[in-house]
Amino acid sequence: MWVLATALLAVSVSLTAQQSRPDTVQLNDNVPMTYTVKSGDTLWGISEIYLREPWRWTELWDSNPQIDNPHLIYPGDVLELRWEDGRPVLGFAQRGPVKLSPKVRSTSLSSAIPPIPRDEIDPFLRANRVVDAVIFDRSAYIIAGDAKRLISGVGDRVYGRGPVDATDRTYSILRRGELIVDPITQEVLGLAASEIGTAELLAAAATVFTDADVKELEVTSMNEEVRIADRLLPQMEGIVDAFYQPKAPDFQIENGFMVAVDGGVTQIGALDIVTLNLGTREGVVVGDVMAIYQAGEVVLDPVTEEMVTLPDVRSGLVMVFSVYDKASYGLVLKASRPLAVGDKVKNP
Template sequence: MRGLLYGVVGACLMLAGTATAAERADRLKLQEDHPTEYVVVKGDTLWDISGRFLQTPWRWPEVWEVNPQIENPHLIYPGDQIYLTWVDGQPRLNLRRGLRKLSPQVRVQPLAQPVPAIPLRDIASFLNDNLVTQDDVLQSAPYVIGGRNESIIAGAGDRVYARGMLVEEEAEQQTLYRPSREYTHPVTGEFLGYELYKVADVSVASVDGDVVTLDLDKTREEVRTRDRLLPSQSKRIQSVFQPQPAPEVESGVIIDVLGGVAKIGQFDAVALSVGEFEGVEPGHVFAIYKKGEQVKDPVNGELVNLPAERAGELMVFKIFDRVSYGLVLNATNVISVGDELRTP
């Protein structure tokens, strides 16, 4: 079959396909109402733009690889125009840069920022603050025993004392965490890790035996006894992801919804029962399958489990050993804790 469209993703198009059934099943498909051109506006994300053209927006890197007209597809700015042309009967993506204002300083740079891959505002609070760790790490970390003048709570500018051996003795800047929840697999009951909530940034003033003196530099909440001291997380989360289908995982499910909301919908952050041990990486996209309901057979009275149905997609943005965080980017049905994760 000749002349197959390949579509635009985030600033892209579809791959041209040929004849085999396997290729036809795997080829990228355009949206039925896709535009022939689009002008990027402030607030867009690459996922949004991709979804205007492609039925599978997480596959936009495949399109970039075969469209060398875009030198750096991650750097797409408001005002840029994406449009399609045809060469020898095949579609091609072209990018026409919009007018950009430059700062009148010695160091000249664009005032406009490139559009992000996904809406970062929805995951900002989870990028570097929360931490999921194993039980042995938590139990061995020093813990706050009190403050000056016998105080049991403290804030920024105060001094507190912790007891235990530092995980990294040479690190002057460290972080106090508070265990917020324990993650277990809802199906197998397996322990997956403790989620730790960041309480304060601290400086190590001195160490005397197993007593550590800490100065509180910046606090999110009042520091209390039993808060745990761990090295600061220096690894920052990238704002641009390389989306790709997630690997097949065994018993992968949503185990929690972050941020205190009850129902899971588009742009909610969720915790997943898979992580680095299962080969999951930031940018991996999972299809979400809602568990089928259990109904009673009206003829013989047996209980029958209905098949799971696809309810949306999510992209992983932060990983730990046995747990990861993902952002729901599309929801076609109500999503719940316990819903399955599959390769899209």
């Protein structure tokens, strides 16, 4: 009994110590000392279990260099909370029931738990892409389908015209969407293009094209029907890091806004996908978590009869999962009230 009381006292003292240091991550009340990872878990979900500020996951997580892929967590892994130098640290108590060899582990990366629900973002990523508007307008395009068909599908041949590099064999088939415009500067940040599918260039690699030449391609995949005037751009790979970790941005956000929402809904809520007017040029990386603020209302001061703007209201959180030069896509993680395009994003 005395040993148990001493152990509990030690835990209590450790909790008190870590919560008294302002630079230390703050734990939630009654956090579990161990946690067994389940299928369907996410890094964000586990971080919410332990942290009052879950975007500080990297400060809690023990990236032990002696463990293969220490940032990857798998169903069946047991996590253990401990204290080091007065700070809480969450790490592996043990790996799952089967010890995977490095070779097997390297081929099993897809089974690691994701940062956020992949079923919410994967379909979007397969069908959406931000493109430079000038590059899009100058790109090759489909002028005809086989046998003059207006609509084509997988296995059909299509004919493209415009600048094509024969060394690029695979092309994305894109359809024009809305321009992404900065609400403050009115700068065009890119074009939201729909990825209709992919096509393979059928000409020999040594073929030299002029822009006016007609190129023959075969549709190899599709998200929807391929149509005349759809654009052809080299396929992009590696846009998304699937194993990023939640964190606060490494820069001070200025004039950040949600400028569009997938599906064009008027009210934005949790698990909606939004476009932000911030990209790599501002320092955004995947995993950045930002706070969403609604502009404060303008009210009449009953004493001075002046119009006064109330402070902005913190209303949610969004995590970036795909970044381009001047814009990025994020998943709304929390919404305490209905959100809207035009709401601000700031450091959390």
